[in-house]
Amino acid sequence: MTTDDRFARNLSAWLAEDGAHRVPDHLAEVLVHSAATRQRPWWSSPERWLPMDTTLRPRPFNLPSAGRLLTVALLVLLAAAIAVFAIGSQQHRLPPPFGLARNGPLVTSHDGDIYAVDQVTAVERLLVGGDGYDFSPVFSRDGTKLVFLRSDGRPSSTPGVDVMLTMVVANADGTGVHAVTPLTKNLDWFDWSPDSTRIAYVSAKQLFVVPAVGGEPTRIRSTGPMHFPTWLPPDGKEIIYRLETMSPGIFAIPADGSGKRRELDMKAPLNGFDYQGIAVAPDGKHIAFTRWPNNTDPALPSIFAVDVVTGEEHGFSGMSDTGQRGTAYSPDGTRVAYARIYPTGGYELVVANADGSGNEQTVGKRRLSRNDGADIDAYWAFTPDGTALLVRYGSDDVGKGYILPLDGSPTTELSSGGFQFTDEQRLPR
């Protein structure tokens, strides 16, 4: 055996040994991404038209000068086409459904129309107008589509008044607007599936799932009266929800309606207000919720998080003699944003460690409560890159949007108006 042979043999053996024992665990992730990706049409590749041996066969002789010029011109055109295609390919990449992503354009609603908002200048551009009163736009997790709600006129924001709404889906650029539900009573709290193909929503405390392309909504039965439906990361096989009874709890049910609900392993509720405002961590391992104590004055709520597997709970250490309410997880799951509530009235937004170890950071200014106590008039969420909060202060009647950077950079003011909601597109990093 020659030295070269021995070297080649050892090289092959080392490669086989070093490449072995790798058990990829990301097939499901690949399939989620691919399922959300549209295939290219068969005619879009020149290889489909030109035989490979023709396109790659070397020329046996020199071309005449005019031919050379033509060839150079064709090559330049080909290079330009490849460059355009390459840029297009990059734009086609999709962000993961959970985790950090790059910030994209904003979308906002106010006074019945949907607008795209430049993330730097905050300049608005009408995206979806028309006669209907459109509001609450939310990007799909892959950032390619939008869902929003539509009413014939301005919906009543008075509690107890029935509202008839239609759920509408559009492409992220405002094209392809189509209704995905019939006119539905009290349609509420919707959430995109991880693969961005379906939307779960509530109507009259019942759970429905509808394809984003439209079609008959499927009622997921056996949930019991419910609210806060949220697809459980990472695969979205189950939907988490709060059982809305006087003995509430957090349950999970197969998203395709194929099985029974199961109650997550957790403490018995303190009272009928327990397990409010649930938020699922991006890795699906924890669920945060708001708990109201019994017989205390003032009745300040606190937030907790429960381990989905072990059922162990932890609270969030914060400023003493204050309450906490409403949780939003950062995209990477390491931080949470919630409202710190003062017993004398007023609240402010706070960001802290998601494991409950504190490190509270106040974001934005302290504001007065809408009423006395813990009634707060704000919505908030992290930006896709986790560096800022998107906040709406105010009520459905009149609200104003803000981007509040966590590093103390200047606040960006967004629009104001009725039913003001803002969301930001996730882009691949």
Next chain:
Amino acid sequence: MQRDLVERARQGDHDAFAELAGAAISRLDSAAWLILRDSEQAKDAVQNALVRAWRDLPTLRDPDRFDAWLHRLVVRACIDEARRLRRHRVDVELTEIHAPAVGGVESSIADRDQIERGFLRLEPEQRAVIVLHHYLDLPLPAVAATLGIPLGTAKSRLHYALVRMRSALDADAQMQPDLVEGRPS
């Protein structure tokens, strides 16, 4: 069987694609790891390649070339990934080798340790040609077709990769008495 799956996947059958991807992902993941030597980068490269494979499958002219085409996508994704996140790697622990052993298990272990060090000094493009030929056992014409390069280029790229590895090993062998343990700077 595979041809049928490819045909179905080309026509938009995602279940068929899932079967193809499931059968290939282990092999692709190993190849990507060998080229990139970074689990996360390898995972990203394989994911990008498979999603791109799904997207571009309708444009694949010959279903029988699916495997070669998939290898090509993965190798390209690996090279893109390596270029995107090129960084200086210093994570090779040098183990103590007192004397050049001759023959037997010790010799083999020493050889493999040296091979790893030599391999790590190659550019991703050179690693790719070695992985395709020596790990996936593709003959050189198939390596050339997979990489989209002429056969002569594939031959010379493999030759120079091996020469470079051996040169690195020779240089290491001369330095061994002074390098008992530690990290290369």
